[in-house]
Amino acid sequence: MDFLIFKAPILMVQASMDGILLGLLFALIAYGMALQWGVMNIINIAQGELVIMGGYIAYFMYTAGIHPAFGIIVSPIIMYFVGWFLYKSIINRVVERDLFISILATFGISILTQQLMNFVFGADVVVAQSNFGTTLLFDDSVTLPNAKIFSALVSIVFAVALVLYMKKSRLGRAIRATSQNPRAAKILGVDTEKVYAATFGINAALCGVAGSLIAITFTLHPYVGLPYTVRSFMIVIIAGLGNLPAVALSGVGLGVFEEFADYILGTEFRIAAVFLLLVVILVYRRFKLSKKREYLK
């Protein structure tokens, strides 16, 4: 016990560092969700499954003898087409309908893909070893796996690249126009159908990147997708749609919160803490707004 108290400040530094690195990864997934939510007005419950699927692609490469870090290139390409296919087969039928229908339909996708992944990759917890080594800080008392640092940097690079792409490219501008006013965009000759498909594809590709990062930094399992969905949802409702610095900041906040919850409450309550935080944030916002006699819209 003495030992733990003595170690506490160090453990807090460790937890904070872990949380920041992890949070940037969360932010990347959330950014994809925000993009797709803002453009298509769909809440994708299967977001987490897209992440896990992307992770399994990197894991598959790893088992085939390729370094899993290359997953950050291969996985988004494959996942782009997965997203595009999901859009064309299912999402396009729910896109302009009641939000509840899209929630439920993507919930169906989530259940379905979970078991498909279970078939293909088995129900075991797997990791893709990156052998990146670790960095030691503060007289070796804080240990940071280089894979986590790598993952945070990659998350930042991809998020910034996406922002630039959205600003500069033709498709990016079409996507932004559609998100601001789909009807006007349509009249001005934007093929909204194509924009939606591309948006869903880009979102899936981001999930692919994030998934392959998770494969080398954490663990994969067919049924751990939902917490990633909930994390992204939480980040989006705190940060709003499409404000990258705010998304990154909320992601980091959530990451740090989780590491501390893990450290204080114990790992068995980590997921519970994430879900409870969601509830607390929503209810807090609801009470704050109800003072103004408004509600979350």
Add this chain to the structure above:
Amino acid sequence: MSKNNIIIYGLILVFGIGAPFLFPAYKLQISILWILTILALTWDIQGGQMGYNSFGNILFFGIGMYVCSSVQIGMFFPLSEWTASGGEKTFLHTTSQYFEGFTYGLILAGIIPAIVAALIGYGILGLRGHYFAICTLGIGIAAGEIAGGIELIGAGQGMTVPPWPKGIGGTELRSQFFYYLCFLTVSITFLVIKWIYQTRFGLVLNAIRDNEDKAEAMGIHTMRYKIIGWVVSAFFLGIAGGLMGNMIGYIEPTEIAFAGSTYGVFMVLMAILGGKGTLWGPVIGAAVFHIFKEGFWTFFLGWQYVALGALIIVIVIFFPEGIMGWLREKYPHRFGEVVDEADRTAQVELT
């Protein structure tokens, strides 16, 4: 009551009472059908009638389940020792202890979830639309995760429920006992809900669904109705949970009690499949879903969840109005509201 209704209720009553003798092999399956019907009926109070799509009603089912068995055990033995001994039964209930415990357990299994609903209702039901949906999803899952961390109730390993007492007839009597309790509970649930929908309360729920702001502007304290509706759901869900735990004989946090990905989804799906926002829709939906599930589940061996996912997608995309919606369209005279074409095209006159 019209003649047709008497026939329908009569047939259901005959089936409900006679089923254990007519289909003895399916007794457990039909008991579970009654439980599923309760889940669908109570979900529809929020999801169908009030337009609040809850993904977290499983919370009350799970709480009811844990409360019931904890009371059953805790009334006579130290709960922690019971759960610590895992499946090994170091304690045995006498027949009178068993039924006494079960009675109190079942009553509290209804009351405690109802109190929980009342306590959290004010905060949660102030959320609307998808925020409500996601928030309730979070609550349901958090509850399972938390229950999985509490040693007293067996944590992740779960706990066993007191076994049927020896000396009063074996498994046959046991399954019959639970069967009739399930049938009685579903009957009461149905009648209470049917009655509620005929009162002003039912109309207010629909008004909230169609335009909550308008309802408030007309002087309706919508929050009051939302909370009471949730309390009603929670009460019957809790009892259903208590019954279910006892029928299975074993409770576990995330797969049985707070089973978001099975019963939690089933209740939504059944209500939509049958036709949400109708009295009979959830009943029909539960029956069709259960028959489909039991009939084909083994057929899909290993692929059940793929089939379930696909079923959800197909239903919400192609069949969002459900069976009742289809019947209404197809047979408006029997199921729908018939509107005279002359009324529809009539011009308003103010003279």
Add this chain to the structure above:
Amino acid sequence: MGIILEVDQVYKHFGGVKANENVSLTVEEGSIVGLIGPNGSGKTTLFNSIVGTHPIDQGSIYFEGREISALPVPAIAKLGLLRTFQQTRIYEKLNCIQNMLVSSKPENDTVYNVFAKIPEELTEKSENLLKFVGLYQKRNLRAGDLSFGQQKLLELAMALMNEPKMLLLDEPTAGINPTLINGIIDRLIKVNKEFGITLLVIEHNMRVIMSLAQKMFCLAHGQLLAEGTPEEIKNDHRVIDAYLGVQ
């Protein structure tokens, strides 16, 4: 006759938009008062402030002498102060009769009474009020299937069903078939005279408001520009300028 509604120096801003700026007005019990002003002048915002849809930034609002600006929406409605909406709000999946029934004021509105049966005689009352607004033949139609103008009439009937003391009407004749307008004027006068309901009416149709109101207020850019009898308002050059867009 006393003052039933008093709006006292009310401010309401939306970000930079000064939707209501120091607005004061009074309405006498039993009267019909008009509220006019160009589009965007803050009339609907003032209604929202009165019935509590949003909190006001400053000022007070008194209904029957009681300060109501801190009360929630349903509480204000239960005092007998109701409004209708410019963009109609009805319960679209319920039929007209059900819309009416749910709008009635329950006799004993407590928690213990939420499961009360709907009294039989309310159906008859609903039908009579639907007759009053000319919708009787459409009573079994879903409200969502009615035209915009018909929904406006239904909303009026729903408000009457609730037996308010005062009714705020937001453009009651907008979107209504012009052949019906005389009928509506006649109905509103009846509502006022026979049902004894005080009316505050936002209206763009000058002919309508001139033949209804005993007193009028004119808003422009969120501020009260003029008040007086219809005759005075009609000849007030500031009002004419405001409508013509002269600053």
